[in-house]
Amino acid sequence: MMDSAPLPQRVRRSRARQGSNPTAVDAQTYKPETGGGNPQPTAERSATTAHEFPFEYLDHTADVQLHAWGNSLEEAFASVTLCMFNYMTDLRRVETAPTPVARVAVEGHDLLSLLYNFMDEFLFLFATEGAVCRTIDCLVLDTEAFRIEAVGHGETFDLTKHTRGTEVKAVTFSNMQILHRKEHARLEHEWEIFVIVDI
Structure with a gap:
């Protein structure tokens, strides 16, 4: 059973930039790409250290901005969601x-x-x-009907095993961006997503 103690408030610090996954969005198998490009020059870019995940954290005035990427839209959706999980643990x-810890089917x-x-x-x-996903597989992503189905693999949050990061209170629409290289040639990755979360 998940411990009901609240996560601590955010300590202002830079988180390490982390790399990109060319296939499944999984921290263990990710092989990073080199280089860097940020379509939002106003955000302070986090320091680059060990590359493990296809995402990074950017400083924002009051909250935190998630920046994730992928070779497909499915990968980018999964990456930015894993970025959110990683901020919390x-x-x-x-x-x-093998059994998913989470199943999601939503529309927009x-x-x-x-x-x-x-x-x-x-x-x-x-x-x-308490479902914490380490990998997310998008099974269906319909960009005409705006529908997605996905499964997340991981485990139930356990304070005796998992670190307690900063609570994400809500996802926001503030400055949310989904960018494709076709429209934004300066992008380093095929798809890039920016999301500000309330902490």
Whole structure:
């Protein structure tokens, strides 16, 4: 059973930039790419250290901005959601099992609302069931009907095993961006996502 103690408030610090996964969004198998490009020059970029995940954290005035990427839109959706989980607990300590710890099926009226609902559903499962995902597989992503189905593999949050990071209170639409290299040639990755979360 999940411990009901609240997560501590955010300590202002830079988190390490982490790399990109060319196949499944999984921290163990990720092989990073080199280089760096940020379509939001106003945000202070976090320091680059060990590359393990296809995401990073950018400083923001009051909250934190998640920046994630992928070679496909499915990978980018999964990466930014894992970025959110990793802010709440160190995903390197989370093990995976064959049985999914979370199943999500949501709809939206456009791509941004679909992303919001997707992340919000995973956040709800973390808050109510303690579901922490280390990998997320998008089974269906329909960009015409704005529907997505995914499964998350990981385990139930356990204070005796997992670190307690900073609580994410909510996903926000504030400055939410889904960028594709076709429209933004300066992007380093095929798809990049920026999401500000309330902490």
